[in-house]
Amino acid sequence: MSEAAGNRRVAGLAIESAAPRAWRASLAVIAYGLPIAFILLPLLAFLAYSFFSVSGVTMSYTPTLMNYQRFFTDPVFLPVFWRTCLLCLEVAVLAVGFGYPVAFFLAGLEGRKKYTLLLLLMVPLLMSYVIKIYAIRSILGGNGFLNRALLALGIIDQPLTIFVYNLNAVLLTLTALLIPFAVLPIFLSLERIPRNLLEASADLGASNLQSFRRVVLPLSLPGTATAATFVFVLAIGDFLTPQMVGGLSGFTFGRIIYSQFGTAFNWPFGAALSVILAAVVILAIAAGTRLGGRQRGAS
């Protein structure tokens, strides 16, 4: 195929015909160079670091598996790791538990109202993360709104401190922050269910509950799996929330990683822990995609 014919065929792109060679070369340099220089190389450097070690303040660039070994053998890290995974699963379940009914409610609304409410649900995402954490902490605190409400309702007779500076606080705060991420995918999967399927189900004599269980729920499972994955991944990567509301007992994996780059000053070990975090995230995404994919295949 001649060069000219090639250019014609991919006429999708204007830039190809005027100054083909120079343009195409510089375009390729940018297209390959920048992502490699600023995404791939940093990631590789980071991966390499996890095999280095540090003694005192000097880095040793001799490859070693010491960091990974330390993670699996030291009695401190594994329990925190599992506890964090469990915590983030709980956050995912809670967020989906709240998100599903909301998405279901929105999907049932008519026209404009539906999208306005959806947009309103997303607006808080654009609001400063740090300020939201701070505000939630003050709501959960001893003198906060939650305790005052419980006191006023007569459910408790003195302020509780179980909501702040521990893992409960991390759980509640992360859930409150991440609910919108759960609503959106579920809403989209509910929107995609053709109406005539529901009409058919009703015509065939199914009750509302039966229609929901047999038609709506299975068809919305892929979206629900995506929602849970989103929330889990966002929760496990967060180190600011636990740092802020977790106190001394609310130690999470993300916080340990962050501390390796701050007070503990052991970058290689921190890099190794992050590689483990990345592995968990990849597993979670794979599991979410599979769950969603299989359900779609079955239906």
Next chain:
Amino acid sequence: MIRSRLVNICLAAITAVVFIILYGPIFVPIVSSFFVVKWGNVQWDQTTLAAYVALAHNDGILEAVKNTILVGISAVILSIVIGTLLAFHYQSGRSRGRDIIQFIVFLPFLMPPIITGLSLLIYFREIDFERSLVTVIIGHTVFVLALVYRTILVRLQALSRSMVEASYDLGASGWQTFRHVLLPHLASAMIGAAVLSFALSFDETMITILVTGTDSTLPIRLWAMMRLGFTPDINALVAIILALTTALCLIAARHLMPREAGARSA
């Protein structure tokens, strides 16, 4: 969807609770920004605008806001330019290299920000690149690039080839075709992506905290202040930011909505 009245009421109630959970943490500081705060308690009977006046004199915060806007605008411009080039490059042929590059571009968006932040931190240290606002801009560009690239690519793929071919047949040069055929078509996608990435950059905390030097952006400044507790002018700032982000969000939503019909008749 068909459902009974009772179910609907329950669903509406849960939705209301979720709205309270989401908006509570935003409205508490906003409402209290209009009242006098004494010893950490809001005096509900004394309204004031003192918080807004104090904000205007808080140089540290204003400096941080300025940095944040500078970083945001730079990251938006860089990511729009690079994202457009990447989209064109992806569109202009088929090779495995393109898919690999696309995957690399998506990585920072898929991975937790802490990983993007840490890898850049290590990288900058290894190549002896001093941490400053420049490194923050690079971090933000890397973070929002996937979103910008994807938005522009989708719009580019929706453009029918015959338009470009027609432009060539009528004797337009490559640049003229880009300027008069492609750019108008891509403009609304670019604006939408720009607004959304500015919003993401404005609030980016986890990458920034790792790659910043001595300059702080607003979230970093707030993070540092949080230990001591916020002063009332922070409440005022929250109110202003909410108003602005809501406006930006509405603009982005308008531009990201497909306007096929409008674009075609134009």
